[in-house]
Amino acid sequence: MALPKTWQSFLDETGDMSRFTGRFFAQGFKPRYExxxxxxxxxxxxxxxLPLIGLTGFIMGLVLTMQLRPSLIDYGVESQLPAxxxxxxxxEIGPVxxxxxxxxxxxxxxxxxxxxxxxxxxxxxxxxxxxxPFKYLVVTRVLAATVMLPVLVILSDAISLYGSYLGVxxxxxxxxxxxxxxxxxxxxxxxxxxxxIKTFFFGxxxxxxxxxKGYNSRKGTEGVGRSANSAVVVSSLLVFIIDLVVVQVTDLxxxx
Amino acid sequence: MMAKRLINNxxxxxxxxxxxxxxxxxxxMIGRDSNLFGKNFELKVQFENVQGLTAGNNIRYAGIQVGxxxxxxxxxxTLIEVTMLIDEKMKAFIHQTDLVSISTDGLMGNKLLNITPxxxxxxxxxxxxxxxxxxxxxxxxxxxxxxxxxxNIAVISDDIKRTVxxxxxxxxxxxxxxxxxxxxxxxxxxxxxxxxxxxxADMANDLSAIVNDVKNGKGSLGAILTDTxxxxxxxxxxxxxxxxxxxxxxxxxxxxxxxxxxxxDINNGKGTVNALLKDSLMAMKLQSSLTNIEQAxxxxxxxxxxxxxxxxxxxxxxxxxKQKKKDEAAASVKK
Numbered sequence: 001m002a003l004p005k006t007w008q009s010f011l012d013e014t015g016d017m018s019r020f021t022g023r024f025f026a027q028g029f030k031p032r033y034e035x036x037x038x039x040x041x042x043x044x045x046x047x048x049x050l051p052l053i054g055l056t057g058f059i060m061g062l063v064l065t066m067q068l069r070p071s072l073i074d075y076g077v078e079s080q081l082p083a084x085x086x087x088x089x090x091x092e093i094g095p096v097x098x099x100x101x102x103x104x105x106x107x108x109x110x111x112x113x114x115x116x117x118x119x120x121x122x123x124x125x126x127x128x129x130x131x132x133p134f135k136y137l138v139v140t141r142v143l144a145a146t147v148m149l150p151v152l153v154i155l156s157d158a159i160s161l162y163g164s165y166l167g168v169x170x171x172x173x174x175x176x177x178x179x180x181x182x183x184x185x186x187x188x189x190x191x192x193x194x195x196x197i198k199t200f201f202f203g204x205x206x207x208x209x210x211x212x213k214g215y216n217s218r219k220g221t222e223g224v225g226r227s228a229n230s231a232v233v234v235s236s237l238l239v240f241i242i243d244l245v246v247v248q249v250t251d252l253x254x255x256x
Numbered sequence: 257m258m259a260k261r262l263i264n265n266x267x268x269x270x271x272x273x274x275x276x277x278x279x280x281x282x283x284x285m286i287g288r289d290s291n292l293f294g295k296n297f298e299l300k301v302q303f304e305n306v307q308g309l310t311a312g313n314n315i316r317y318a319g320i321q322v323g324x325x326x327x328x329x330x331x332x333x334t335l336i337e338v339t340m341l342i343d344e345k346m347k348a349f350i351h352q353t354d355l356v357s358i359s360t361d362g363l364m365g366n367k368l369l370n371i372t373p374x375x376x377x378x379x380x381x382x383x384x385x386x387x388x389x390x391x392x393x394x395x396x397x398x399x400x401x402x403x404x405x406x407x408n409i410a411v412i413s414d415d416i417k418r419t420v421x422x423x424x425x426x427x428x429x430x431x432x433x434x435x436x437x438x439x440x441x442x443x444x445x446x447x448x449x450x451x452x453x454x455x456x457a458d459m460a461n462d463l464s465a466i467v468n469d470v471k472n473g474k475g476s477l478g479a480i481l482t483d484t485x486x487x488x489x490x491x492x493x494x495x496x497x498x499x500x501x502x503x504x505x506x507x508x509x510x511x512x513x514x515x516x517x518x519x520x521d522i523n524n525g526k527g528t529v530n531a532l533l534k535d536s537l538m539a540m541k542l543q544s545s546l547t548n549i550e551q552a553x554x555x556x557x558x559x560x561x562x563x564x565x566x567x568x569x570x571x572x573x574x575x576x577x578k579q580k581k582k583d584e585a586a587a588s589v590k591k
Contacts, residue, residue: 036261039265039268040261040264042268042272043264043265043267043268046268046271046272047264047267047268047271050271090282150275151271151272151275151276152275154275154276154278154279154282155271155274155275155278157278158278184282184285184286187282187285187286188286188312189283189286189287191286192279192282192283192286196279
């Protein structure tokens, strides 16, 4: 059975990544835990990403509001602008845009960091010195990414809504109280829960792909660049694929 | 190194807690809107058709958000039971006679339930009570009514059309309408009518004044009608007239007695009348007297003729004769 070379390598990598993920689950929840390294990674991955995520979130809220306004005026429902933007941000724009920015920043940095450690044989040295490099490097980063992205998304949603409030007030006047009330009147639990839960998957995917690419980096410094690049590409793609899967699942479960 | 790590950890802690607080706040806000927190009680209402109402739709009492629809359950093919979840505080306001209707939020918005206050003084609701449905004109009913109205309007407009056509075809009417002098005449007539009415009013005023005067006893009529002394006078007059009548009777009797006496005297040759009628000597004397008078007048006539011929008076008589001749000549010429 002869598969084309591209297919063969694709399936090879998919299998390899699956095994890598299995290894994460096999080792991640066994002691001993690298707790302080996990906290440190959380700080780097989460807190340090906040300015970038906050800025993009603010701009997204503002721009979305201004872009939606003409269409809503056409339908004569300009007053529904806060409700519409609120739902759009909380359900889709907030999680996906934040995850993409997160993939660009964190996926590439993890890929590059682990890749350079790999090609400079620091990982092998760690193994020799008795530290489990997988636990210390991979598990902490993946967990940190998984936990931090939802927090980032929630903060980004809040900043986006503030941007949207300013956007509404560019052309019209709305009190913050009314804006706030309209947004939360429109939202329901079925809008918030799936959105929050899927961000865990986004974070996990970004961390996992970044670590896998970096951990399996080859061919010297050139390989580091390639693994950083492919980490971003693959994790961004995975974000969309997970989004697609999640929307199908929530639709099947009837929580729309 | 350790101090920096601690600061970083604090920053991370603030970051995570901020995110979690926001999430909790959002969930609380959403939960409060759907009445998940705080005390609630249930009310029920039964519809034939819920028009798309679903669980989670809003319930309003006199326009205020008071709860949400908890459940929509089919009881039978013509009965659907809706369970409403309402804020406990509203127990003090919702009465058992309050009515529930389904309406729409805005023109095309979500369905919602409206509870309208019913009669005053009925008891307040208890947990699980079933409220009555308010009959609201559905779109179908409205259409049906509208259809009837349309038909009526069609008939009416037909009639109006026929009437207008007849008016248009009437020459006389148009002549009247197109007559340019008509307005002036009408105006004049109106002026006359107004004048006449004014006069009539004046007359009526005068009449009323007269009637008033009569009432108050002024003027002769008033005196007649109102003066009591006149009646007395009249009475006396009548009495006098009657007594005069009585005297006349006596007079007549006396007259009759007198004529009787005269007749007797004549027959017995007494008095002047008898002498006149019966004395023959007196008759001869009378005849000679009359002859004397005749002779005297004849002599007077002769004297008068002599006067005519007297020179003093002759001019006058000639003039008379000339005038007479002239008149006769003029009369003959005319002939």
